[in-house]
Amino acid sequence: MTTRSPILSLRGIQKSYGPIKVxxxxxxxxxxxxxVALLGENGAGKSTLSNIISGTVQPSAxxxxxxxxxxxxxxxxxxxxxxxxxxxxxxxxxxxxxxAENVFVGRYPMxxxxxxxxxxxxxxxxxxxxxxxxxxxxxxxxxxxxGKQQLIEIAKALTLNARLLILDEPTAALGGExxxxxxxxxxxxxxxxxxxxxxxxxxxxxxxxxxxIVVMRDGAKVQEFDSGDVPIRTIVxxxxxxxxxxxxxxLPTPTDEVTLExxxxxxxxxxxxxxxxxxxxxxxxxxxGLMGAGRTELVRAITGADPISGxxxxxxxxxxxxxxxxxxxxxxxxxxxxxxxxxxxxxxxSIAENIGYANLGEIAPSGWLSSRRIQQFAEGCIRRFGxxxxxxxxxxxxxxxxxxxxxxxxxxxxKPQVVVLDEPTRGIDVGARSSIYxxxxxxxxxxxxxIVVSSxxxxxxxxSSRIMVMAKGRQAGxxxxxxxxxxxxxxxxxx
Amino acid sequence: MAALAxxxxxxxRRMLPSLRGxxxxxxxxxxxxxxxxxxxxxxxxVRNFLNVLDQITVLGVMAVGMTLVIxxxxxxxxxxxxxxxAMMVLGYLNIxxxxxxxxAIPLALLxxxxxxxxxxxxxxxxxxxxxxxxxxxxxxxxGLANMITDGQQLIGFPAWFNTMAIVRFGxxxxxxxxxxxxxxxxxxxxxRYRHGGRSLYAIxxxxxxxxxxxxxxxxxxxxxxxxxxxxxxxxxxxxxxxxDSVQPSxxxxxxxxxxxxxVIGGTSLSGGTGGIGGTIIGVLIIGxxxxxxxxxxxxxxxxxxxxxxxxxxxxxxxxxxxxx
Numbered sequence: 101m102t103t104r105s106p107i108l109s110l111r112g113i114q115k116s117y118g119p120i121k122v123x124x125x126x127x128x129x130x131x132x133x134x135x136v137a138l139l140g141e142n143g144a145g146k147s148t149l150s151n152i153i154s155g156t157v158q159p160s161a162x163x164x165x166x167x168x169x170x171x172x173x174x175x176x177x178x179x180x181x182x183x184x185x186x187x188x189x190x191x192x193x194x195x196x197x198x199x200a201e202n203v204f205v206g207r208y209p210m211x212x213x214x215x216x217x218x219x220x221x222x223x224x225x226x227x228x229x230x231x232x233x234x235x236x237x238x239x240x241x242x243x244x245x246x247g248k249q250q251l252i253e254i255a256k257a258l259t260l261n262a263r264l265l266i267l268d269e270p271t272a273a274l275g276g277e278x279x280x281x282x283x284x285x286x287x288x289x290x291x292x293x294x295x296x297x298x299x300x301x302x303x304x305x306x307x308x309x310x311x312x313i314v315v316m317r318d319g320a321k322v323q324e325f326d327s328g329d330v331p332i333r334t335i336v337x338x339x340x341x342x343x344x345x346x347x348x349x350x351l352p353t354p355t356d357e358v359t360l361e362x363x364x365x366x367x368x369x370x371x372x373x374x375x376x377x378x379x380x381x382x383x384x385x386x387x388x389g390l391m392g393a394g395r396t397e398l399v400r401a402i403t404g405a406d407p408i409s410g411x412x413x414x415x416x417x418x419x420x421x422x423x424x425x426x427x428x429x430x431x432x433x434x435x436x437x438x439x440x441x442x443x444x445x446x447x448x449x450s451i452a453e454n455i456g457y458a459n460l461g462e463i464a465p466s467g468w469l470s471s472r473r474i475q476q477f478a479e480g481c482i483r484r485f486g487x488x489x490x491x492x493x494x495x496x497x498x499x500x501x502x503x504x505x506x507x508x509x510x511x512x513x514x515k516p517q518v519v520v521l522d523e524p525t526r527g528i529d530v531g532a533r534s535s536i537y538x539x540x541x542x543x544x545x546x547x548x549x550x551i552v553v554s555s556x557x558x559x560x561x562x563x564s565s566r567i568m569v570m571a572k573g574r575q576a577g578x579x580x581x582x583x584x585x586x587x588x589x590x591x592x593x594x595x
Numbered sequence: 596m597a598a599l600a601x602x603x604x605x606x607x608r609r610m611l612p613s614l615r616g617x618x619x620x621x622x623x624x625x626x627x628x629x630x631x632x633x634x635x636x637x638x639x640x641v642r643n644f645l646n647v648l649d650q651i652t653v654l655g656v657m658a659v660g661m662t663l664v665i666x667x668x669x670x671x672x673x674x675x676x677x678x679x680x681a682m683m684v685l686g687y688l689n690i691x692x693x694x695x696x697x698x699a700i701p702l703a704l705l706x707x708x709x710x711x712x713x714x715x716x717x718x719x720x721x722x723x724x725x726x727x728x729x730x731x732x733x734x735x736x737x738g739l740a741n742m743i744t745d746g747q748q749l750i751g752f753p754a755w756f757n758t759m760a761i762v763r764f765g766x767x768x769x770x771x772x773x774x775x776x777x778x779x780x781x782x783x784x785x786x787r788y789r790h791g792g793r794s795l796y797a798i799x800x801x802x803x804x805x806x807x808x809x810x811x812x813x814x815x816x817x818x819x820x821x822x823x824x825x826x827x828x829x830x831x832x833x834x835x836x837x838x839d840s841v842q843p844s845x846x847x848x849x850x851x852x853x854x855x856x857x858v859i860g861g862t863s864l865s866g867g868t869g870g871i872g873g874t875i876i877g878v879l880i881i882g883x884x885x886x887x888x889x890x891x892x893x894x895x896x897x898x899x900x901x902x903x904x905x906x907x908x909x910x911x912x913x914x915x916x917x918x919x
Contacts, residue, residue: 405807429809443807446800448867457797458808460790467790474793510808 105168106131107263107295108153108184113162115148115319122148123319125162130264132293135286137306137328139299140316141339141529146299149316150266153297154186155179167263185257189269193241193249200224200237203256227255231285247278251285258289265289266297271305272527275391275555276594283309301527303332304558317341340531348562349538351581352545354383358416359549360433360518362402365411371397372573375411379518379549384540386564387553389593394573395553396438399520402551403435404428415517429458432517436507436524438553444507445495451506452478452491458510477513485509486535501525501532508539519543520551525559537563557586569593617861617873619912624880631887638890645763648772651882652760652837653678654852655775655875656830659782660823661853662874666786667799667819668866669718669725673710674827675849676736679842681707681828683740686749686841696753700832707828708821710736715817729820733850740843748842757839771833778826782871795819799866855902856881859909880905 106129115123123145130136138146151157153164155173164171166182173179176186193202200221201208209219224237231251241249250270257265267286271279286296286309298310306313310328314321315338323338361378372394379385387395400406402413404422413421415431422428425435437443445454456463456474463469463477478491487505489498495506504524511519521540525533540563544550554560560567567584569576569592576592631638657674664671681703688699710732717728759770768776786792797805798812806812830849835841860877862869884905888898 403807424811425807426809426811435807437807442801443803446797446804446867449796449800453793453796456793457805457810460793460810464790468788469790469793470788 104131106165107167108171109165110149110153111163111165113149113152113164114160115145115152115157116160121319123152123159126316126319126321128314128321130295130297132263132295133290134311135290135296135298135309135328137298137300137310137313138316139303139306139313139335139339141531144316144339145319146316147268148319150186150268150297150299153179153264154184154266156186180257180260180262183261183263184266185254185260185262185264186266187250187253187257187268187270189272193252195242196240198238198240199228199235199244199252202241202252203227203237203259223259224255227259228252230258230288231255232288245278247274247281250274250278250282254285254289262294264295264297266299268299269301269527270298271300271302277390279305301529302556303335306335307332315339336530349534349541351384351563351565352382352541354380354544354565355547357381360402360551361414361417363412363414365398365401365413366409367394367397367401367573368407368409369397370573372401372570375570375575377568377575377578379551381549382544382547383566384544384550384552384564386560386567387551387570388555388557388560388567388589389570389576391555392572393570393593395570396522398570399435399522399551399553400437402428403433403520405435405437429514432514434511434514434516434519436504436511436519436521438522438526440500440503440507440527445503447496448494450492450494451482451487451489451498454495454506455481455491455510455513459513462514481509481513485512485539499529499532501528501536504528504536505539508536512543516548518549518551520553522553523555524552525554525556533559557589561585561589617870617876619916620859620861620873620876620880620909623909623912624876624883627880627883627887631883631890635887635890638887643886643890645767645772647879647882647886648775649760649769649837650886651878652771652775653830653834654849654856654881655878656778656826656833657849657853658856658874658878659778659871660826661850661857662782662860662862662869662871663786663795663819664725664823665799665854665857665862665864666795666866666869667816668802669816669819670729670854670864671711671714671820671823671827672726672729672850673714673732673736674823674830674853675846675851676733676740677707677710677824677827678831678834678846678849679844680710680736680740681831682835682841682845683743683749683843685832685835686752687743689753690749690751696756703832704825704828707831708825711821711824712817714824715820718820719813719816737843744843746843748840750840752835752839756836760833760837771836774829774833778829779871779875786870791815791818796867799868801867852881855906859906861909861913877909880909 108130110126110128113123113126126149140146148157152159155176155178171182173182203224204220208215210216221237228235228237231254233251254265270282274282290296300306307328313325313328313330313335315323315335317339357380358378359381362375365375366373375398389395397406401408404425404427408421412419420431422431422433441447452475455478459477463473475491482489482491485505485508487509488502495503524536540550540552552560552563561584565581566578567589568578569589571593579588637643661671661674684706685699685703688694688702689696714728714732717723718725761769763769794805794810794815797808797810798815802812834845856877857874858864859880860873862873881902884902885898888901
């Protein structure tokens with residue numbers, strides 16, 4: 101590998117925003133036909149680095165060499181023309197346009213002053229074939245799965261003859277099958293000599309896909325592994341800069357008392373059918389399964405956020421089947437939803453207001469309240485639940501982990517009996533995760549019945565005393581902690 | 596610039612908490628007043644100030660309702676028509692059917708509120724976009740208003756009705772101005788200090804977050820449209836008192852004035868930020884501007900151009916400040 105010359109070399113790349121240095125002299129070489137995993141906690145500088153490579157951001161100092169020549173892209177377009185393709189975490193496709201139009205948007209092939217639709221579709225079709233996708237280029241993007249859309253983004257980059265692809269968290273929204281499809285395509289591109297920078301929080305995948313691992317911390321490259329097959333613990337330790345005692349805190353022992361029971365619950369959209377389980381007081385109950393297995397729909401129904409077509413929910417033996425979030429909350433059943441930014445917090449409002457919205461009745465029993473009362477109430481929650489921030493700060497200024505703590509804090513002030521967490525650590529960096537796990541265990545210790553839904557197998561195994569595995573809307577089985585491991589869970593999940 | 600924005604913020608938060616986010620418009624209003632003081636010797640007088648207050652009553656009452664609607668991320672295009680309908684109902688009941696005013700006014704307000712109820716239900720139950728639902732109500736209410744007298748105006752209210760808009764109690768307040776001030780204060784207190792008022796901010800910020808936080812979003816939405824229509828009706832009562840007559844063509848494009856006042860006052864059209872404090876300033880800016888331009892004998896057509904310019908200025912200044 102060292103005999104070949106790199107397609108891209110970075111030397112001493114620095115970036116400062118005012119007095120804050122976000123990159124302090126990064127060196128990096130990317131060779132053709134290799135997958136380099138770029139890892140690090142949020143704020144480590146991965147995004148800034150990839151934005152510099154893709155021309156979105158200009159470095160403050162340092163040099164870049166692209167195919168032996170000096171490389172200073174002024175904007176993303178210039179980088180694209182050179183052959184650098186960046187696939188962002190949030191997909192940037194236009195749902196109402198066809199696949200071909202999306203691939204060529206902004207640079208439609210022209211003939212006689214008009215868009216040459218035939219050439220456009222032919223070239224798009226070729227791009228899709230190269231990725232092993234057999235979809236017609238004239239169908240609309242709308243309705244395609246996230247995985248397919250991801251591949252279309254890649255096809256778009258490839259029609260530009262990209263020689264370097266930057267993939268930012270490409271699997272964040274993908275299920276197991278789609279992830280494998282994506283990996284096959286990455287293998288294919290690697291064989292064709294395309295260089296790939298792969299950014300992900302899912303360390304399991306890295307071992308599968310990466311040829312080399314570069315770990316960043318605080319804007320600097322701290323470690324490089326010449327193989328993808330590095331123990332996860334070693335990677336995590338490099339990322340957080342300290343050795344990890346344990347990822348997961350010890351589980352408290354649940355009581356025998358059943359807090360929540362679900363009997364033959366079904367959804368009107370058939371997202372889940374005939375679900376039966378119970379959660380005990382002080383127990384952490386995990387729900388595992390692949391994307392689309394109906395887990396989110398199930399817990400949303402239990403917390404009143406989505407409708408139910410049959411079955412019942414019992415709280416300490418009493419049927420309470422909630423028909424709205426208000427009813428669930430009144431019974432002490434609360435949801436920490438899957439998508440923090442869209443369902444958990446109002447980003448443009450302050451932490452205090454966000455906490456206040458769920459506790460207006462508590463803050464103002466008479467209906468009268470003031471900003472100061474909300475502020476005082478919120479500051480109490482912030483202290484108690486270790487949110488790093490001030491009440492007056494906007495939620496958008498917080499890290500993902502702290503936003504999640506705000507969502508938790510707003511509920512915990514109500515002393516709920518059942519707390520449902522849907523993907524509690526998605527998009528949250530490794531260091532902050534353990535404090536979320538600590539919070540979960542504290543809840544259980546205080547006698548709360550906790551339900552954790554997670555796509556992260558290690559997480560669901562680490563925090564749950566029992567795990568229900570769902571597959572295609574059905575409950576495939578409930579495993580005790582002793583019997584649960586990645587194999588037994590995956591077996592049930594793929595039934 | 597940044598330092599100025601910061602000072603504005605501190606001033607806004609500490610001294611005038613209800614004006615948070617509206618300090619920019621407030622400065623604009625002050626600059627405008629200073630300018631007009633020098634430009635016209637008639638501007639700076641108690642008498643003229645009271646005139647301005649009289650002139651903004653209709654817009655002021657209506658804009659409070661519009662603020663609530665825009666705060667939850669909605670829009671109410673029907674208010675101008677609903678105002679006309681309420682006025683015609685009042686005229687019909689009192690002048691044509693002989694119903695006494697003490698009963699005719701509440702009935703007219705009830706009819707106005709029903710418009711908001713229909714719009715609110717269309718929006719929450721049938722998922723009709725607010726723009727479309729209130730556009731439809733705008734047309735329906737205007738048509739009904741015209742049907743009552745076949746487009747004719749009505750005169751002949753009891754004499755005391757007009758005096759509400761003329762006689763200044765204590766040499767200061769007409770009853771119509773008092774009505775506006777009460778609406779301002781109730782709106783201000785409600786949004787700042789009431790459970791329900793704070794919930795509107797949550798709904799406008801993100802309706803799904805609000806719903807999952809246990810706020811009854813649908814009920815609040817319907818109520819907001821009802822209140823908006825009720826206040827549109829009330830502004831119709833104010834206008835009827837001022838004109839001592841009612842006609843079905845009243846209030847055409849008033850909804851746009853109300854939206855302009857709210858937006859100039861710093862309430863975001865996407866919902867979740869703003870408040871009555873800003874709207875009062877927005878209403879005052881429009882009122883003072885019209886008054887001042889009249890004193891300077893600027894043609895009404897030119898006034899429209901200038902007010903358009905002010906909207907652009909206010910919104911771009913605010914957007915620019917946020918981006919900083």
